[in-house]
Amino acid sequence: MTAVAVEFKNVCKHFPEAEVNAVSHVSLKINQGEFITILGTSGSGKTTLMKMVNRLHDITSGDIFFFGENINSLPVVEYRRKIGYVVQQGGLFPHMTVAENIAVVPHILKWDKEKIDARVDELLEMVGLKKELYKDRYPRQLSGGQQQRIGIARAMASDPAVMLMDEPFGAIDAITRENLQDELLRIQKALHKTILFVTHDISEAFKLGDRVIVMHEGKVQQFDTPDRIMLHPANDFVAKFVSADDVMKKLQVLKVHTIMDGLSIKTSNQLAVAHVDDTLETLLKLFMTSSTQTVLVKDDKDKIVGEVSWHRLSAIAS
C-alpha cells in the first residue's frame, strides 16, 4: 500500500470581502508518487488550492494532512522546506546566479559546500543544462525555457517528496513546452516525486497527470484518470470543458491501454506495434500507414502485452 502524501478534508478557503469561497469543501487524497494535475479555467481556485498546501494561504475551514500530519501542527518554515515550489516564469531570484538559485534551500539547510556544489552539478545535468555554460549565468541571461528548467532544478534541490508547480510552463512557446513536459515526465518516472501541477491547458493536464482534478468555481468537479474523465465525465461542466464528445479530442487524450485487448492472435513481426502510453491519435496514424486490421501493443520493456483492432478503435467515435 502506498502512503497518502497529501489529503484534503473538507477544505474551504474564503478571502475577506469575497462573496463566495475561492475553494469550497474539497476532500481528496493524493498518493505518494502520483502526478496530479489541477485543471480549470482562470479564477477556478487552482492556485488557492495549491497555496494552502504550502501554507502560503491559511485554510478557512477543514484540514490538510501531509503524510498523515495536520499541516497546521507543523512548524511552518521547516515544513515548507520539505516541499518543492515552482511558479510561472520560474520565480528565479534575479540577483543570484543559476548555481546560487539552485542552492537556496540546501544553503538554508546548512549543507556543506562540497555537498551543495555536487548537488548543483547533478541537478543541472538532470534538467539537461551544461554546468560549465550555465552555472554562473544570471537568470536574465537565460531563455524562458531554461529559466523553467532551473526553477525545477531549484525546487528539487533538497529532494522533497512533494512538488507544487503553478502553471510552470504557462508562458513558454508550444515546442519548448512539449520538451519540458516530456522531461518532467521522465524525471517524475525516475524519481517518483508526488507532483501537484496546476494548468489551464487541457492537453497538458491530460498528458502529464496520472489523475486530474477538474475545478470550477472553487469546487472539485471530478478527480479521476484522464481516460475516465474523457469517457465518463462526472457532469455537464466537465463534459463540456474537456470536449468529451469531440472525437479528435478523445483521440488526443486517450491512451492505447484504455482500449487494448488481450492477445488473441499469433504475434507476427509484420504487424505494427504501438506503445501502451501512446495516444489513440498516434494509433490511428499507425493504422492508416500500415493498413492492417490489428496493431500490437508493447509495454515499457518492449514486451508485447496486447492488441487493438481497427474495430475497437473506430468504436471510440460512436
Added chain:
Amino acid sequence: MEECGLCYQFMKEVISLSQKIIAYLSANMTTYLQAVQTHLMISIQALWIAVMIGIPLGIFCSRNEKFSKYVTGWFNSLRIIPSLAILVLMIPLMGTGKTPALVALTILAVPPILINTIAGFAGIEASLYETAKGMGMDEKQIFLKIEWPLALPLMLTGVRTSAVEVSASATIAAYIGAGGLGNIVFTGLGLNKAELLLIGGVSVAAISIGAELILGTVQNAVTKYQRD
C-alpha cells in the same frame, strides 16, 4: 591686432593667476589641507548620519503604506527648499558652528536616500517574496538574501545623489561656520581674489567627482546581474 591684444591679455591673466595659485598653495598648504579635511569630514559625517536615518526609515516606510505617504510628502517638500535656505534657517534655531551645519547637511542628505530606499524595497516583485517564502525562507533570510540585495542598487543611487549634494552644499555651510573649502571660497569672494575662488571651487568639484566615481564603482559591482 585688437584680437591678439585680447589674447595676450588673457594669457597674461592666466599666467599671473597660476602664479598666484602656486604662491597661495605653497604659503598656505597646511590651511588648504586642513580645509579639505574639514570639508571631507563634515560631508562624510552628514552622509553617514543620513544613511543611518534614511535607510531604516525607508525600510519601515516600504512596509507601511500610510506612514510612507506621510513621510515622503514631508521630505519631498523639504527638497524644494534651497540648501542655502536650510542652512540659513539653522542660525536662529541652533546658532552657528559645526553642529548646526552638520544638522543642515544631514537634512539635505536624507530625502534622496529615503525616497530611493522606499522605491527600492517597494519595487521588489511580490511574487519573488512569495516564492522565497514558499521555499521555506524565514523573514530574516528573505530580508538579507532577497530584499536587501534587490533594493541595494536603488539605495546606492540615493546615496550617490546625496553625496554630491552634501559635498557641494558643505561649501555653503562654511557660511554658518562649518569651515572647510567654503572658507577659502568666501575669503576669495570677500577679498576679490580669483585664485582662492578657483582653488576652492575646483577642490569641491574634485571631491564631488571623486564621490561619484567611488560610489559608481560600488554600484556597478552590485548591479552586475542587471547587465548581459
